[in-house]
Amino acid sequence: MNDRTRRRDPGRIPDRLVDAYFDRELDEGSRDRLLGAMLGDPDRAEELAGIRRAINRLREPVAAPDLTERVLARVGRRRGFLSRRVRRLVRGGRLTAVACLLAVVLGVVVIERIAPGALRLTPRSRPISAVVEAGRADAERSVRLLTGADATGPDRAVSRGVIVGPLTPGALAGVRRLPPVSDHGLTIMGGSGAATVRRIPDAATFARSMEPFSFARASFLGSAEPAFEEPADDTPRPAPALIRFRGLEWVVGGMSDGSSGGGPPR
């Protein structure tokens, strides 16, 4: 029986209404009207009762076996269950880990805010042109320092070719640019006498033994054996001298009392 049947039998309740009834799609009013209409359609009423009976039979409970223990035993073998105490420990551990992570993140944020870049482990990458430019700027600044342009204290005085104050080991004398010297030799031109040329190792220190020719910081030249002999006590102290070393021209000399200070580099 379907809607075609209904066209033949206008009094018959349509299939779609019966389906909607069993699909629980009818509201209470429609349901009452359908049940009322059943009185005039005994075939439909019988069909409806048959379907209702089948559904009721289907919904009768079946005796289900208890699978709980068997399932739990198998699951326990596969992944195991944890006691309440262990579960608490695990949960506590997770919470602690999360708290630590949050604390670290918070600490990093605070440090970055107070001192930006303080936590940077590697230098910030820069374009090679910037590196070259920075190197050139550093070199120029070093030269300016050596020529005494930016020097202070004794170094400033030396920049004029005169050492003022005690010439202590490590005091920087003065410098002028010269063409590079290929043999890394050192030329000392005494202020009054003839020029004296001595060869010294690449790295030499002129501390103490060369006083008052001490012209370089030990840290600048590194350490090596003295290249000059210690002058005798009665030897007159030389006048300021010009020293060429590694392409730089140095003016050194002067007395600790400043009586024979040299002039500008010659």
Add this chain to the structure above:
Amino acid sequence: MTRREEQRLIERAAAGDRAAAEACIRAHQASLYAYLLRLSGRPDLAEDVAQEAFVRVLTHLDRFDPRFRFSTWLFTIAKRVYINACQKLRPASCTDALGGTHDAADGPGEPIVSDEVAANSRDAVQRALMVLPEAQREIVILFHLLDWPIAVIAQHMDMPAGTVKSHLHRGRRRLREALERCERDAARVREVWA
């Protein structure tokens, strides 16, 4: 059980709480077994499949998507296990047997007469269900036995809601006819052997 309670229970079970896992099983085992029994008509198979489905689900609770109902997930896995089991059991197919409700333990020594009478009278609705094509049978079971909404059934069956409805309507009518036929047969058998 509300969705929230169910979710908490699953979280506890996933964390290794045995009691929560037990509660999950107890909450769903009756409906799952009934679904599988009505679908297959074989109590032994229904029991095995239900057990295997629970084990798989409880072992992989971390994969559960809380947007869906736990029962939907459980029944989907159970159906997959059931299909696999049916493929293994062929040619003694799960869906063949009108006599599928016979206990596997029934031996040849059982009195044939009483067996037939009992089988006919015991579970006529199961026999009627086995007459339906599998899709119709499953939809009728899900809708009328488990009260699943059409939309959820459509999702579970992976078919449009309209198709689910037409299967449901045809299945319901066929179930009534088959049940009446089975009951008539059962009454006849009882009359003959009375």
